[in-house]
Amino acid sequence: MPEPQRRFSLDSWAVMLALAAALLVRIGILKTVPW
Amino acid sequence: MASSVALPRANATSFSNRFFGLIPGILLLLAVGYAGKFIEQSMAHYGKAHHLVLPNIEYVLWAILLGLAISNTIGVPQIFRAGVATYEFWLKAGIVLLGARFLLGDVLRLGGLSLVLVFIELALALTFMTYLGRGFKLSPKLVTLLAVGSSVCGVSAIIATQGAIDADEEDASYAIAAILALGAISLFLFPVVGHALHMSDHAYGLWAGLAVDNTAEATAAGALYSDAAGKVAVVAKTCRNALIGFIVLGYAIYWAQRGQAAEVKDKGAFLWQKFPKFVLGFLLISLLATIGVFTKPQLTALGNLSRWAFLLTFAGVGLRTNLRELGKQGARPFVVGAVGEVAIALITLGLVFGADKWFHL
Numbered sequence: 001m002p003e004p005q006r007r008f009s010l011d012s013w014a015v016m017l018a019l020a021a022a023l024l025v026r027i028g029i030l031k032t033v034p035w
Numbered sequence: 036m037a038s039s040v041a042l043p044r045a046n047a048t049s050f051s052n053r054f055f056g057l058i059p060g061i062l063l064l065l066a067v068g069y070a071g072k073f074i075e076q077s078m079a080h081y082g083k084a085h086h087l088v089l090p091n092i093e094y095v096l097w098a099i100l101l102g103l104a105i106s107n108t109i110g111v112p113q114i115f116r117a118g119v120a121t122y123e124f125w126l127k128a129g130i131v132l133l134g135a136r137f138l139l140g141d142v143l144r145l146g147g148l149s150l151v152l153v154f155i156e157l158a159l160a161l162t163f164m165t166y167l168g169r170g171f172k173l174s175p176k177l178v179t180l181l182a183v184g185s186s187v188c189g190v191s192a193i194i195a196t197q198g199a200i201d202a203d204e205e206d207a208s209y210a211i212a213a214i215l216a217l218g219a220i221s222l223f224l225f226p227v228v229g230h231a232l233h234m235s236d237h238a239y240g241l242w243a244g245l246a247v248d249n250t251a252e253a254t255a256a257g258a259l260y261s262d263a264a265g266k267v268a269v270v271a272k273t274c275r276n277a278l279i280g281f282i283v284l285g286y287a288i289y290w291a292q293r294g295q296a297a298e299v300k301d302k303g304a305f306l307w308q309k310f311p312k313f314v315l316g317f318l319l320i321s322l323l324a325t326i327g328v329f330t331k332p333q334l335t336a337l338g339n340l341s342r343w344a345f346l347l348t349f350a351g352v353g354l355r356t357n358l359r360e361l362g363k364q365g366a367r368p369f370v371v372g373a374v375g376e377v378a379i380a381l382i383t384l385g386l387v388f389g390a391d392k393w394f395h396l
Contacts, residue, residue: 009312010123010124010127011127011311011312011313012312013124014124014125014127014128014131014313014316015127015128015131015312015313015315015316017128018127018128018129018131018132018313018316018320018344019131019316019319019320021128021132021337021340022132022135022320022323022329022337025329025333025336025337025340026328026329026333030336030340031332031336032332032336033335033336033337033339033340033343034339035339035342035343
């Protein structure tokens with residue numbers, strides 16, 4: 001069976017994850033991220 | 036009717052299977068990366084407590100070395116492989132988040148200079164690699180793959196080009212093996228050369244971003260030198276990545292005119308499909324940081340999130356590099372790649388020294 005066409009590329013998912021993380025930081029849910 | 040009910044359920048099962056199948060490998064990336072960080076901190080504490088001057092070896096190197104040790108001794112068990120392969124995903128997410136540590140003006144200034152150097156590098160490197168490959172009598176499409184891999188952006192460029200020019204799987208695997216092996220070597224050689232030449236963080240980062248093939252290796256080679264060099268390497272490498280679509284399109288048209296690849300009908304759609312979207316994400320976060328959307332502690336938090344994403348990436352670079360497998364590939368593609376890499380490293384070093392003289396990097 002052929003592989004179904006993906007709606008978003010891996011690249012786009014990575015961007016969305018990063019933007020979602022930035023949003024969580026901006027609205028204060030992720031206040032500090034230790035390193 | 037039955038199929039319309041059964042299909043979504045099957046899709047949901049396969050999605051959840053795939054998702055949960057990634058978790059062991061991602062945990063392995065985290066464990067290896069964190070072990071690297073732990074070793075770095077432990078060495079620093081030990082040196083301080085015992086008044087010893089120990090070399091400051093960054094977690095980047097430890098994570099890569101631990102990954103290499105695992106993949107080349109016991110190997111990476113099947114259960115971890117899918118998750119380990121996500122390291123490129125973390126790399127791209129990390130690059131987008133790194134945008135928070137740049138003002139857009141700096142990105143445009145550094146990116147503008149990088150783009151000029153990338154154009155020169157691409158023209159020289161593609162020409163040199165093409166003639167070198169022909170001289171070694173490699174198949175024409177393997178020459179194209181090696182040229183694109185070594186001058187644009189490593190494995191992603193090879194995979195994108197392979198599809199566009201209908202190249203053989205075998206040629207692509209030769210080119211990928213050669214580029215991966217050379218990427219692993221440059222990762223360790225570049226910082227040594229940079230220190231020997233007393234290069235500034237900016238100059239070295241620019242050089243690593245222009246010359247090291249894969250984005251993961253270029254980021255690691257920069258971070259091994261210094262944090263600042265790592266940031267510059269990412270910007271320079273991102274400029275190279277941004278041009279991938281144009282280079283692949285050029286080669287696709289070239290091979291289609293010779294009747295050896297499918298014709299590209301919609302060039303705009305082709306360019307958009309090949310364009311690395313994380314470049315846009317990086318610019319967007321940088322723009323938001325510049326206009327003051329984030330407070331200072333929030334920018335620090337985003338920078339740290341980017342570091343965690345890179346930590347997973349560096350562990351993945353070591354874990355996916357199997358030196359024995361790479362050694363099994365043919366010698367000629369490796370030799371062509373190696374000669375080409377040395378030439379590209381020297382050309383870009385000359386470009387960076389020239390830019391340093393003119394623009395005081």
